[in-house]
Amino acid sequence: MKLKFDAKQALVFLFIALACENNSDKKTTMEISADGFILQESDLPAYEKNIDHRGLLEALGDRHGESMRTGEHIYTNTCATCHGDPEQEGSLPTAFKFWEGTFKVGNDPYSIYQTLTRGHGAMPPQVNLTPVEKYDVIHYIRETFVAPENPTQYLALNEAYLAGLPAGSSMGPEPREYKPWAEMDYGNFLINTYELVPADAAPRQRSTGPVQPLPDEDFSKANFAYKGIAVRLDEGSGGVAAGNAWMLFDHDLMRVAGGWTGEGFIDWEAILFNEKHNISPRTIGELHFENETGPGWAHPRSGTFEDPRFQARDGRRFGPLPRDWAQYKGLYEYEDRTIVSYTVGDTPVLETFGVAYSGDRPVFTRTLNLSPSGELLKMRVAPVGTEVALMGSGAELVEENGYQLLHVTATDPIKIKLFLAAPGFTGLQEYVRNAAPAESLSAFISGGPARYPQLLETAIIPGEQEGAFQVDILNPPFNSPWKNQLRLSGLDFFKDRNKGVVCATDGDVWLVEGFTENEGKLTWQRIASGLFQPLGIKVINEEIFVTCRDQIVRLQDYNGDGETDFYESFNSDHQVTDHFHEFAMGLQADAEGNLYYAKSARHAREALVPQHGTLLRVSPDGERTDIIATGFRAANGVCLNPDGTFIVTDQEGHWNPMNRINWVEEGGFYGNMFGFNPPADSTDSGMEQPLVWVERERDRSPSELLWVDSKKWGALNGKLLSFSYGYGKIYLVPFEKLDGQVQGGIVELPLPRFATGVMRGRFNPEDGHLYLCGLSAWGSTQPQLGGLYRIRMTDTPVNLPVGIQAQEDGVLLTFTEKLDENSVENLDNFTVATWDLLRSRKYGSKHYNEQELPLEAAELGRDGKSVKLKIPGIQPTWVMEIHYSLESESGEAVEGLIQNTIHKLGEASSL
Template identity: 30%
Template sequence: MFRLSRTVTLIASVGALSVASLFMAGNSDFRKVITTQPDSLELGGFVEADFPFISTSIDGRKLGPGFPKENEAARTLAIRLSDSAYVCFDTDLLRWSVAWTRSFMPMNLMAQVSYSDFFNKSNKLATIGGVPQLATGSYAGWVALKGNAANFEVGAPKRDWIPLPAGEARWNGVYTHGNKVVLNYTVGQTPVLELPGSTSFSGQTAFTRTFRIGSSADALGLVLAEVPNAKRVEQNARFAYIYQGANLDTVTAVGLAGKGTRLMTTSVSEKGHLKVRVAPSSKDVEATVIVWKGPARLIKQFEKAAKATKVTLPDVQKGGPAYWKQDVVTRGVLSPDTAAFVTDKVTLPLPNPWKRNVRVADVSFFKDGRAAAITFEGDVWLIDGIDRSLQNVRWRRFASGMHETMSIEVVNDTIYVFGREGIVRLHDLNRDGVADYYENFSNVMSQSPEGREWAGDLVHAPDGSFYVAKGGSLSNGPGMTPQVAKGFRQGSKHNGVVLRISPNGREAETIATGLRGPYLGIHPQTGVLTASDQQGNFVPSTPIYVIRKGDYYGVSPTAHTDENPPIAPPLTWIPHHIDQSSIAQAWVISDKMGPLNGQMVHFSFGRPGLFRVLVDSTSQGIQGGVSVIHADYPAPTSKGAVNPADGQLYVAGFNLWGSNSKGLSALLRLRYTGKPSYMVSQFEAGKQGIVLGFDSELDPAVAANPENFRVKRYNYKRTEEYGSGHYKLDGSTGEETMYVSAAYVSPDRKKVLLLVPDMKEVMQMEVDYQLAAKDGRKITDQFWFTINDLDELTPAKHGFEKVDYNLLTIRREASAAQPKEVASAEKGKQVFQKTACAGCHSEGTRTKGMYGPPFQPLYGAQRPLEDGTTVVADDEYIRESILNPSAKIVKGYNPEMPSFQGILSDTDIESVILYIKSLKK
């Protein structure tokens, strides 16, 4: 069950050539293998035979008669106890959620289904794959009793998806030691180490729980199992039995083994809870509890096995043997210095000795320039040898088993990882290059098992605290909580919020709410916090926010309040066709990145690529804009960090959710070459127009010609529908073309003042320009920005002189009439590519990695709909799908397409229809 393998085709972003040098840790005599990267690679299974756990959620509500019905957990360790015995330990409630035998778990969760089927988003709920033996309900597994209390009651099921209060109990972390794990937690004030295990007798599997319980003035209570269909109970000082079945032929039993059990007593509640009480003790207690379900006729054999059971906890504080004793060395691919910014490829460690997939989601740096990367499959890799040439990059596996991890931070050379289990701090106790202790630094943020409630992002603040972003509980996946709005499920109380986590990890403070899918950025010196959000229901297009405490950002299902707070505006909006899926931001705190020094960079997953973010300060606040950092991005760009050694920005990303790129994953270095940059470097929007600054000097004759600028504006509408069309300021559909009355060039020839009549506050403005630099380089590009507030322009501060504002009252004559647009299939293909349709729809028959149905063969076909009806894909259907995409949802797809109302002209739409028709041939 743990030896699944599959041959898959890799995407070219892993690099055309790699050097794989494999060697034993600490041994300088190693075998060097240089191979050309193969066209295909054999991947092992998601679950690895030689690593003892994975982190997962679990749905144990349908285990069958004799098991609790209220049994679900968002955060568990699924632990392999033997070749055919397993347990899920709920780290929020400190309980064995379910223990079972035979097969492990079907790989149903998002990171699992997409592990080798790269674009598979059809995740299901996590369940066991074998035969359940023991289970508890969704209540506390341990209870701290006051003094020497004789008995304790089992609490009511918890459905709030938050851990037990730290004063009652706290999960501290897990030690790994070969094929074993030791759980570390605190009950009340009492430290507990637990070694879960299994043993066999008479063809039966029994489960062992070996404890080292610290000294305590209070008694402790432990719930081992719940058997709601109990028929008879027997118990004595050392054993307790619950009989089931019409003939009482099945029994669930607990036995005590070892000297420490003299402080333990067993009991059974009226509701069928199998329990153990631990008496107070002035010394540490080590004892083993053995639990079993099986034929009642084997009770004597069980008792004999319990008395013979002797289990010793390993000395885990000294660390365990390394799981991965080889490094992988790869050769990077340097880009030629063809522009100011280029991307070098840090080739991923594929293939590797463990046949492990490597989908890098984030990267962070140690003080000396070494890096740590996190993968979506829950692995941490350490990276050395990152120098100018990238010809000897050394990768070492450091940690594994974590749950859909997308963020990593190295703080004072210590690694912190954020996943669904919370923030994990990793420790290499014996300094063999592999983590031995996965410490729960913080799990105070709530987390539901909903498939789309991502543990989105983690950033470290200058004051030592952390900020985390939690995804909203989107409804386009298997649901475990009720649907509360279009596109949203109830999820946890922290879904769709930004939280501040205290420096000790023990407290969480809600900073901002009302987000759909936020990702973060933070200035490492000033602590300015930013976030993006994902276009979708209640989010009309891509925003970038400056996060302020108490702000609400407009997604009502994640407001977490009954009030109706005002919606805080973004720093800037970005049009959907420019960035249809945004991720994080990074500040380039460096003196080696030329024009980007000190600048904010925004990451686009969907485009993919990076944007330079500019800020315009007004008397009322701030507003911003973005321009593309043009370079080669072979895979989605998600997150990144500046390397303190070389001062360059490193960018990680992997593919899954729909991107214009089909690359699987990449780790890139955005490198400044020293060549001229022609990007917009500053902007100011005011009542008289727009000031744009550039990195390079412009040809003044070209820049002073207003015909070389095209300006338009439009608003979005925030509704429960997915995304938004474009709307004029009067509310009608469409975009407004603005007149540039005059263009002025500053004395330093790096700035242009555009006089634009009728400037207004608006959600989106675009400036298209066709200019030339002083060196003759043609500059054709765009700048997108938002106007939240309008002040009077002050041209003098930019060096502009003799500006004639009277020109604002003169409407410039339009240039020669443009020829009437004619619809064509070729134009339709251009629209398909320009408006980012290609990120969701295939021109052929491909469905993997696509959010929408393929276009071939589409026209004229019968389309089965989610409501059970069918429709013919004719002109009318395609037009409606473009303008009102939620009207008819094709079966098997989610309503995740924005309206192109006001974006595409009638000719555009007719052209798209012609293009789709042409694909039928």
């Protein structure tokens, strides 16, 4: 049997939910059943009711070798990530160990099959595996781990057992290549960067090589819509990805970039689709018409189409048109209709798109409603040769410089309709005479029927872990009818703290209820879709703002059903290129209403635009964007500090010898010489130093930091947390400030790894608990695509160091609880090591000058919590690691590691 999905796909998409058959019920339930399963039997696909379990198990004897090979492939590339094996612990220490544990549901093959199929407890259902594949991995687990290592849990099969299995006649569907990115229902539009190409286009250019930075490709002739709104035109279910005809509106330039038809929407080549780096998706199928990259409308006063935007080093221009020229206002959704709103000068425009057919030949339509204008407005419709016709008064078609232009001359409001067809189309004028006239679009901008009426309920799995923290798992809706990937990337709460919003990087926003009512379940309502890589969300005065790659969107619900009727472009100053790496990360707001987010730079390449690798501030009215710090490589979000400064993390890479947590001052440069217009001084003294260099063994990819704001967190209230996207962990960040330089370290909280990378967190002011959301896509070891979690502190002492000071004679640590003096004074209970890094254009750095530092003494302070490690000859260092193995005053083990950075040494102090 040949496995039809590759290892990487299996690893990344193992936990994506199956879309069950749609139903018309208002509410779809996914509660934990009495036996602990996540999916109910009614949630499963129909074929599961007719599986020949006996036949599948009996067939294992005839195909033992093939089954073991397939099962090993699945286990090694998916299951081992969490579960590990007898030699290597998995990334989730709490995951079941087949070689030593006791099965919770049952140790027979059918019971294990039920666990894989329906999910149980913290383990989501493995919905991408077919029945044959599930029994193959079960066979491998039983014969490899259970039989030899855990024989009391091995159930031998006999006739009585086989006869008792549910009867059926099907082996289930054949294995297939799993492409969830292409199967998801994104809604009727999807915003992304797209390249429009004809069906016979040459292969892409992709620069490679060992020398960094990589050279730029020649994209001077490419037709990219960097902020492309792809709109499905034909009718049918499944959203934009399931269509057969599309138009692409570029909201940087207010142009229709082109229209195409075919089987298949795009080629899905992109980092957040099929994981391909250094690439953007292309259209596939037949491209019937296209407009070159440039303003869609002439300047309303000068009449020129000459592009005035920022010109990058490679000759391309990026960013939106000036506001006095044209401005994108947002888009409305009404049933399957998408209506774009923008202005040309002072003239408001509403535009929608359609397709009709003359025989089997498509005719694309653009319906425009324009308010009165006191000047001539000119719009590029299509190159000469494209068949174009106009219906309506107040405008005319004119040829100019190789283009067919629309001249709008009316002084009254007008409704017009453009018809476009491929060159060679005959009979368009006759077709238009029988076509429906342009309609008024005002009837479709006040809210329409709900597009996603189903409410989805999911179970909350309460944590019962021992120790200072308990983690509740707040399951997302794995059985979503829209096949959502649920890679959760941001969350925030309303004034009613029982309600919150969660965004997902696949384009969705969800309204979630049930956070504080403690009824054991959450209700999820899909309220927005089709957005461009949302990676931050903030509720301000009960309004929802979302950070997307192309804009900050304010979601407007006009009819009170919760769903978004108008995707208002609050700010679209974003300079977007085709590069895969320039994520727009996080969203915070200060007391004055300014918004903040971070924008990553290009990977292994020099910046093209000023915004690459920056921290950005957007004014409260959305009218202005300012760059307030530069030199970042992959800045994953932003934390606002009480003193008005910021914290921004960055990732190991070129000019970053290791991950860094940066305490950011306005105007600072933070080290990435591949950024836009870097300083002339490339030495370490030419940049701001980080709070701490974070070794990849501790966290391969830090995300966002958060100040603890909860009395329930006791000694940790007011302290600083750092979230790990790379390893699914949480760290405490003790720090100090010496002569204006902030320095400190990280200490891991005593929690098992989360199944996802941790992206964002918020404390709920009502219950005082920490809520986290996470995802796994690029650069994370954690296998689950998305997750939502709640962390509650118990009364158990946490026993962590919350303070660190580097002094002339050693290091002073301050713990949350009192310590045993004898354990502190025993120098064998400490190990202190240091090493240096080398910052260069190369990726990362090895260790230099590694050494273990001798301790002269360890003293416990009068408060019982302060520990002074006296270290002769201590010096500033890039990286220090302090291992400690102590006891508390009451006899509990206090063990851990602090990894810190020392830039300066303070004065020695006595305890």
